[in-house]
Amino acid sequence: MSQITLVKGLNSGLRKALENDPKVMIMGEDVGKLGGVFRVTDGLQRDFGEDRVVDTPLAESGIIGTAIGLALRGYRPVCEIQFDGFVYPAYDQIVSQLAKMRMRSLGHITLPVVVRIPFGGGIGSVEHHSESPEAYFAHTAGLKVVACANPADGHWMIQQAITCDDPVIFFEPKRRYWEKGELGTSVAPDPLHSARLVRSGTNCTVAAYGSMVKVCLDAASVAEAEGASLEVIDLRSLSPLDMETLSSSVRRTGRLVTVHEASVFLGMGSEIAARVTEQCFYSLQAPVLRVGGYHTPYPPARLEENYLPDVDRVLDAVDRALAY
Amino acid sequence: MTVDGSAKAVSMGDSLASFDSEFVQLLTPEGKRAEHPEYFLDLPAEDYRALYRDLVLVRRIDAEAIALQRQGELGLWPSLLGQEAAQVGSARAVTDNDYVFPAYREHGVAWCRGVDPLDVLAFWRGVSHGGWDPSEKNFHLYTVVVGAQVLHAVGYAMGVQRDSALGPDGTAVLVYFGDGATSQGDVNEAFNFASVFNAPVVFFCQNNQWAISEPLARQTRIPLYQRANGFGFPGIRVDGNDVLACQAVTAQALRTAREGGGPTLIEAYTYRMGAHTTTDDPTRYRLASELQEWQGKDPLLRMRTFLDHDKLAGQDFFGDVERESDELAARVRSGCVSMPDPQPSAIFDHVYAERHALLDEEREQFTAWIDSFEESAR
Numbered sequence: 001m002s003q004i005t006l007v008k009g010l011n012s013g014l015r016k017a018l019e020n021d022p023k024v025m026i027m028g029e030d031v032g033k034l035g036g037v038f039r040v041t042d043g044l045q046r047d048f049g050e051d052r053v054v055d056t057p058l059a060e061s062g063i064i065g066t067a068i069g070l071a072l073r074g075y076r077p078v079c080e081i082q083f084d085g086f087v088y089p090a091y092d093q094i095v096s097q098l099a100k101m102r103m104r105s106l107g108h109i110t111l112p113v114v115v116r117i118p119f120g121g122g123i124g125s126v127e128h129h130s131e132s133p134e135a136y137f138a139h140t141a142g143l144k145v146v147a148c149a150n151p152a153d154g155h156w157m158i159q160q161a162i163t164c165d166d167p168v169i170f171f172e173p174k175r176r177y178w179e180k181g182e183l184g185t186s187v188a189p190d191p192l193h194s195a196r197l198v199r200s201g202t203n204c205t206v207a208a209y210g211s212m213v214k215v216c217l218d219a220a221s222v223a224e225a226e227g228a229s230l231e232v233i234d235l236r237s238l239s240p241l242d243m244e245t246l247s248s249s250v251r252r253t254g255r256l257v258t259v260h261e262a263s264v265f266l267g268m269g270s271e272i273a274a275r276v277t278e279q280c281f282y283s284l285q286a287p288v289l290r291v292g293g294y295h296t297p298y299p300p301a302r303l304e305e306n307y308l309p310d311v312d313r314v315l316d317a318v319d320r321a322l323a324y
Numbered sequence: 325m326t327v328d329g330s331a332k333a334v335s336m337g338d339s340l341a342s343f344d345s346e347f348v349q350l351l352t353p354e355g356k357r358a359e360h361p362e363y364f365l366d367l368p369a370e371d372y373r374a375l376y377r378d379l380v381l382v383r384r385i386d387a388e389a390i391a392l393q394r395q396g397e398l399g400l401w402p403s404l405l406g407q408e409a410a411q412v413g414s415a416r417a418v419t420d421n422d423y424v425f426p427a428y429r430e431h432g433v434a435w436c437r438g439v440d441p442l443d444v445l446a447f448w449r450g451v452s453h454g455g456w457d458p459s460e461k462n463f464h465l466y467t468v469v470v471g472a473q474v475l476h477a478v479g480y481a482m483g484v485q486r487d488s489a490l491g492p493d494g495t496a497v498l499v500y501f502g503d504g505a506t507s508q509g510d511v512n513e514a515f516n517f518a519s520v521f522n523a524p525v526v527f528f529c530q531n532n533q534w535a536i537s538e539p540l541a542r543q544t545r546i547p548l549y550q551r552a553n554g555f556g557f558p559g560i561r562v563d564g565n566d567v568l569a570c571q572a573v574t575a576q577a578l579r580t581a582r583e584g585g586g587p588t589l590i591e592a593y594t595y596r597m598g599a600h601t602t603t604d605d606p607t608r609y610r611l612a613s614e615l616q617e618w619q620g621k622d623p624l625l626r627m628r629t630f631l632d633h634d635k636l637a638g639q640d641f642f643g644d645v646e647r648e649s650d651e652l653a654a655r656v657r658s659g660c661v662s663m664p665d666p667q668p669s670a671i672f673d674h675v676y677a678e679r680h681a682l683l684d685e686e687r688e689q690f691t692a693w694i695d696s697f698e699e700s701a702r
Contacts, residue, residue, distance in 0.1 A: 025486075051486055057520055062475055062513035069479020072464070073487070093510070096469050097476070104453040104465055107674035141675055141683075165677035193681070240681035 003180040009151030010040045010172065012183075013158040014078065018048050021076060024162055027054040027063055028080030028116075037082055038118060038177055060090035064115065068097055071111045076162055084119040085128025091136070098167045099142030114161045114168045119147075120211045120261045121308055122175035124301040131298055132210075132262035137169045138239040138271075145239040146192060147171035149213040151181040153236065156189035164192065171238075173211035195242035197249065201231035204255040204318050207246060207272060209235040212259045212309060219314040228322060238268055246272065247279045254285035255321040259309050264292040286324035289317045346547070347593050348573050349563040353621040355629025357568075365572040369636045375567050376627045376637070377645050378412040382432040383624060384649040385441045388656045389431075389448070393602040397660050398448045402429045406565070406597030409623030410530050411500075412436060413570025414592070417578055418498055420462070421489075425477040425499040428466040429530075433500065437463035441652075442659040451663055471508030474499050474527065478514045481523035481581075490524060496581035497525040498574070504535025506551065507543045515555040515589070524581035526574065527552075527589040530564060532596035537609040549591035557587045564594025565623040595621070668694055 004012075017024045026041055026048075032055035035042030045053035056063050060081060067077035081087045087094075094115065101109050121130030138145045144166050148154045154172065161168040190196060198213065199220050208216045213234045220230035231249050235241065250256045256276050258269030273288035291309045299307050349358050350365055386404050393401040404411060411432030418424060418436070426433055434444050443455035447466060454465035467473035477499030489495045505511050506529060518525050531548055533540050544551070552559025562573040570592055577588035595618040599606050606615075631637040672687040 057513070057516050059509075059513040059516070061510055062517050065472065065475025065510060065514070066479030066482060066517055069476040069481070070483045070486075071479075072458075072476060073480045073483025075483050075486070089509075092469065093472065093475065097467075097472055100453075101465075102677060103674045105458065105674070106452060106454065107677075108457045108459065109465075110677050112677075144676070144680070166680075240683075243681070 002183070004151050004183055005178050005180050006148070006151045006154045006172070007038060007040055007177045009154035009181075009183060010148075010158055011042055011044070013155040014041060014044060015047075017078070017159050017162040018044060018052060021162075023074060024076045024078065025052050025054065025070065026078050026080065027056050027067060029056060029058050029063075029082050031055060031080050036080060038174065040116070040172075040177075041080065060086055060088075061093050064090040064093035064098060064113070067113050068093065068101070068111060071113050072109065076112045076114075078114040078116060078158075078162060081115060081117045083129045084117055084131040084133055087115075087117055087133060090115075094137070094143070094167075094169070095140050099140045102166075103142060110165050111167050112162070112165050114158070114170050116158075116170045116172060118174040118177070119171045120173050120175060121298060121304050122211060124304070126301070127298070130301075130304065132260065132293065134169070134171055134238055134260075135262055135267050138268060143167050143169055143239060144193070144237070145169045145171070146237045147173065147210040148236070149173060149176065149210055149234050151179075152184045155183055157192060157236070160189065160192040171210055175211050176214065179214075190236075193237040193240050193242060195236055195245040196234045197231065197245065198234045199230065199232040201229035201253065203229045203253060204257060204321050205231045205233060205246070205249045205253045206257045206259060206314065206318065207233045207235055208259040209238065209268075210261070212261060215309060215311060216259055216314055219311045219318070222311055223315060223318060228318065230318060235268075241272065241275070243275055243279065247276060250276050250280045251283040254283055255324075256284075256288045257291060257314065257317045257321055258288065259291045259314055261293055261308055263295050264290045265295050267292050286321040289321050291317045347561040347563045348569045349566050350568040350572060351566045351626055351630055353565070353626050355626045355633055357630070357634075360569075363569065363572040363576065365568045372627075372631060373637050373641060375412060375416065375571070376624075376631055377648070378416070378432070378436060379408045379567060379624045379627060380645050380649055381652055382408050382412060382435050384653050385431060385435065385656060388653045389445060390598070390602060392445070392657065392660050393448070398445065398602075399450045400601050400603060401448050402601045403596075403598035404429055404431050406595045406618065406623070407530055407532055408432050409567035409627070410528075410564035410570050410592035410594045413567040414498065414500075414528050414574040414590070417571045417575035419578070421493065421495045422578060423462045423464070423480055423484075423495060423497050425464040425473045425480070425497065426466055427470070427473060427500050427502060427505070428468050429502070430466075430500050434463060437461045439463055441656050442663065445656065445660050446663060449660065449663060451666060471501055471505035471511040471514075474501055474505070474511045474514040475517070478518045478521075478523050478525055481518065481525040482521055484524055485521070490582060490584050492583060494582045495524065496578040497523075498528055498578065499525060500528050500530065502535065503529065503531040503533065503540055503543050503548060504538065505529070506548055515551070515557075515587075518587040519556045522584070522586040524584070525587045526577040526581055527587060528574065529589065529591045530594055531591050532564075532594050534596050534600070534606075534610065536600040536604060537606075539610075547591070549589055552589035557589065559589040559591065561591045561593055564592030565621045565626070567623060567627055594623075
């Protein structure tokens with residue numbers, strides 16, 4: 001089977017969605033002729049026209065606000081926010097309008113809007129281009145939040161997010177955009193909100209999403225050579241969390257390390273640690289340990305490798321968990 | 325800085341005031357018909373009477389709601405007093421195919437769209453965040469975040485374009501907001517999106533002179549309708565206390581939008597005669613003389629004078645309207661006080677369209693928690 005990049009996986013998923021439903025639209029900055037700054041929407045405006053793949057004015061709140069209006073009229077807009085750090089001008093429209101309008105309407109209104117956000121660092125970019133704002137959105141009721149980690153998930157999850165009748169914040173790990181993987185078109189995709197066990201192990205569970213799944217898999221390979229068996233879980237969905245998959249793993253291994261690029265403080269790992277402690281208290285051999293960014297703004301690119309969790313920091317946490 | 329700022333505010337106020345005369349008016353404060361070179365409205369007598377009836381009834385709903393808030397039956401109420409003509413006139417220009425986005429003071433528009441006043445009161449009583457089906461009335465829910473709905477209206481209008489629903493019998497979108505909202509980024513982004521995409525939308529700004537305690541001079545240095553020029557579409561100011569002019573100007577703008585002519589900004593120049601909401605105290609920031617001046621331009625009185633003077637209605641009509649107003653008031657009062665609270669578990673309803681594991685778990689825990697009290701009470 002041929003190998004494709006995450007960009008291609010997303011692109012072909014978007015293409016399928018546009019083909020399958022005439023109400024699906026793409027809107028954002030530079031998504032038309034340019035195909036997006038990461039080329040995720042490459043060729044889509046050419047093939048589906050300017051009314052369905054819309055280059056918008058450069059205004060993030062305007063993109064989400066008008067997408068809400070289009071959804072009220074029966075459309076299924078897929079909005080691209082060019083970079084993670086540019087989502088904040090749209091924060092009010094996402095949190096106060098997109099997330100709450102269904103409840104406000106007593107269920108009369110459905111807003112199937114997808115907000116795609118390339119997230120995370122590791123590409124040597126300037127300020128505001130490397131952030132991990134997922135916890136802000138996972139904290140907001142009314143939104144669903146997912147993160148893909150590989151080309152096949154990019155291809156399938158974007159289509160599932162688009163057919164979902166709830167607003168979905170869709171995080172794409174930008175440092176993995178150009179990494180290749182199998183598309184696996186013959187296999188039925190996992191449900192959108194399920195976690196996936198990506199490597200079985202017995203000594204410690206490591207849970208991650210987005211770019212950190214690969215780091216954790218690499219860490220598991222190193223650990224294996226050193227005699228420790230790590231179980232790696234790709235969470236895939238951050239709201240809702242698939243606690244069943246996670247807890248059943250922790251009950252087997254007795255230990256959990258969470259890994260994300262976002263700051264540890266009040267990050268996804270904190271919520272997971274609390275829930276796993278409640279659900280697996282008698283199985284835990286060690287406290288849940290969290291690996292993640294520091295409580296600092298994302299540093300300049302020359303320093304980012306000190307900020308981003310890597311194999312060594314994951315293994316250090318695993319060692320500490322195993323030492324209890 | 326403070327001294328300079330306030331000096332500037334005074335001069336800005338003066339320059340704004342000098343634009344007062346630049347508006348479309350078809351009915352003077354004295355109740356006399358006025359001519360305008362571009363706009364006219366010639367209706368059968370019964371339509372004039374119907375407009376007057378609307379003005380009276382929406383003012384009555386408003387008065388009852390204020391009283392209900394004072395009695396503790398509503399949490400809050402933003403009065404429309406003084407803005408009846410702007411709301412009724414514009415809303416009566418809307419056709420069944422059009423779609424309307426209100427802010428949160430548009431009780432008069434809600435009335436014209438056929439929304440039950442009790443559904444509006446349910447919002448302010450805290451029974452729901454929105455009590456009507458927007459697609460049934462082509463009237464969106466109230467939006468409290470100032471200006472956010474203006475983008476939704478433009479997006480909806482972009483959808484209308486994609487549905488090829490333009491044309492004389494097509495759809496236009498009408499969106500309401502206030503003078504304060506014109507300072508919001510969302511409103512300016514909405515103007516720009518509408519202009520760039522030539523969206524079939526009419527921006528109806530009720531300039532009621534006050535954004536809570538801040539006067540118009542704190543929002544703008546130019547007349548608001550002139551903002552449209554910079555965005556590339558027409559802006560027009562209408563006497564917001566003249567129901568006839570509001571209807572004529574809005575009807576024309578909606579026609580233009582429906583027929584593919586793009587957006588229009590209408591500034592309805594009016595006055596918030598009451599407080600911002602029932603929690604506000606306007607005596608802290610504005611002079612009684614200003615209110616008195618605007619009372620002389622009351623939208624209801626001029627319409628009544630017109631009907632009287634032009635013999636378009638007799639005492640029996642005015643008596644009927646008064647009776648209907650009393651009946652409506654009684655229904656609003658009794659309907660409000662007898663409105664039941666929702667079931668506690670309604671907290672969890674309609675948050676998501678599809679399943680969400682966390683919500684399911686918390687609903688279950690909450691139900692068990694509530695049930696535990698019922699069991700111990702047995």
